[in-house]
Amino acid sequence: MNGELSRADLLSVVERSPAAAAAHDRAGWVGLFAADGSVEDPVGSRPAVGHHQIGKFFDTFIGPRDIVFHRDADYVAGATVLRDVLLQVSMGGGVDMRIPAYLRYVVNGDHTIAELQAYWELPAMLWQFARQGVGAATAGAGLAVGLLRNQGPLGTLGFARGFRRPGRRDRALLDALLTAVSSGDQLTVHRMLGRGTPISAGDDGALGLEELSAVLRGATWSKRIGAGPTVAVGVRTADDSRGVLLVDFRSEGLPAITRLRWFC
Template identity: 40%
Template structure:
């Protein structure tokens, strides 16, 4: 199905990001972001807000590395684009990691140009660190190099902010998300309600609120994979009724009760 003009413009703005990364074009990549934009990478870490912070983020995590995007699906829900993908990063020491990821881009129009106002990268920091260390000496060398580089560009406070990405709902959240998706796929309304907070929001597609009954009817026999726990959110690649999508499940602070589920789809 052809995209409408706005959706096509949003997707084009997002697709410019991997091109700038591949070209190591710092100015082009930073220029994709709007005024006071935020990069939350990974979700759960402290966001990088504003141009100067985003430039430092580039200098720390993008500039020194070779990064390729392997995109499986794009989901456009104006003014948001969600990408279901793998990112392969080869560091200066030769260590390579492949990270499953869901990327959410929220965009805003500035002077007739679509700009990224928030980039939320759903991936698991602990899993990436373990994968890096399993590469042996190149991975250890990369980790030892990244630490001083992180402190030099971000400061001690920034380094601590990055390490917050190790916290969040983790495996417990993924277990709850799995039970929730299983109950929804089985149209078990009682179990679905039992895992929701009292003011929970369900959007399918994202931006369209629906009832629990409507939700369970829509996603009957749903299948899912690629669960990613980042911060207080779990994302998953989902399929139901010939529709592909990415579900983002949000959890209450200090609990495993679900406060929102939004499914971005290709329908």
């Protein structure tokens, strides 16, 4: 999908997104995306697809606020850039939010963005929002009005789907997997994942379970974000390098891990 784009090319495309958002450049930000591009923000909510819907997304969430992107690290694999960030969002009325997030961009060969996914926790954000005091009421009312005006009732319900995230039993399963893979307990890892669980370097690079287990042996885990069906986990390996593991879970039935993607 990215043709011959280099790492520098990919990062240049991605960097235009926070620059346009900071400048409140609606046309510039929407124009970064392919005609059939999509924005899923947060992951789990209904995606905005195509320039018209992406423009409505901008009008609702970006245009009325000041957003500063504090970038920690970028991980590039194939056509995908995964960015570890802290979002500083000024909502107005003295309400300022700090939202830990991972941003996943898929870039086309023509330097347009095919997909933007933002992994951040909507329930945690609302809890932080509610603790902002009196100013939160005014800012919250403005957000609600903007949602309904720009997205309509169905779009507002689609945004509310962003409350979904892996549950307590999913997180317990993830803890058990991370403990097993870090300690080198291959038997437990194989039993938990089974033979059919897709594992990749980035979105689609070849990566075997044994290879991933070797990389993650002795690793420690930090920033975790649960959004939609996925938990994104910050990793520091035994040789002090860093990466992010995206872990997808089955949406119904007993907890099960359905996919692993490793970005480094």
